[in-house]
């Protein structure tokens with residue numbers, strides 16, 4: 130039996146809100162969330178420190194609100210609140226799975242969750258607790274992908290793992306262009322200049338400047354998270 134050690138000590142996992150929907154049209158699919166949490170538990174048990182940034186697209190997206198005439202910043206605050214709901218659901222499922230999860234919010238709603246305080250987050254990670262970062266960056270006009278890049282840099286994560294419905298970065302959106310092919314790896318500059326829509330340019334630029342690599346992989350594919358953590362070739366690596 131091989132007792133290979135994980136390739137990373139501390140990771141930042143970005144889960145899209147839509148990933149939580151499973152096959153539902155919106156909201157949180159319980160079976161999907163439980164399965165994801167099982168995969169997170171597996172890497173947590175290997176001794177890997179795990180922080181999570183959760184999206185909110187399954188409940189509300191600021192862009193959608195803005196497009197129907199709402200004030201964009203107000204719609205974005207609604208989107209951030211949606212991520213808090215997802216964070217609570219995720220942390221609850223983690224606790225049921227035997228992990229200890231702590232939700233930290235970028236906007237103050239202290240009766241619900243504790244505020245994000247960087248040293249506290251670092252302390253939780255050292256203790257082996259899973260930290261779930263809620264409310265994105267706390268600012269409108271940003272995304273949770275950018276929050277993942279920001280928190281990843283702040284906590285000194287070795288890698289940002291973007292778990293999504295596709296299994297990597299493609300030459301074009303594979304849901305729209307069936308002839309698109311997947312990159313094994315590419316640089317941040319290539320990703321930005323080719324306008325690859327998998328993540329927003331702000332997130333890519335932040336990770337590029339901080340030399341924080343991102344691995345994009347499928348959350349639907351069983352065992353993929355563990356393979357990434359073990360340093361195996363899975364999905365697409367975006368690097369500086």
Ligand SMILES: Nc1ncnc2c1ncn2[C@@H]1O[C@H](COP(=O)(O)OP(=O)(O)O)[C@@H](O)[C@H]1O
Nearest residue numbers: 145147186293297298299301302304325326327
């Ligand atoms: N070049 C690309 N390679 C891979 N996926 C892409 C690309 N361009 C756009 N996408 C889309 O990005 C989505 C992944 O981003 P994600 O943040 O998980 O989704 P969303 O923003 O819809 O919640 C994929 O489902 C895919 O449709």
Ligand SMILES: O=c1ccn([C@@H]2O[C@H](COP(=O)(O)OP(=O)(O)O)[C@@H](O)[C@H]2O)c(=O)[nH]1
Nearest residue numbers: 145146184185186191205208265266272273
């Ligand atoms: O720093 C942030 C992060 C998120 N949002 C809002 O929250 C919504 C949900 O986040 P996102 O779309 O990134 O979620 P995901 O695509 O991962 O489901 C976004 O559309 C924005 O409206 C925001 O305003 N600032």
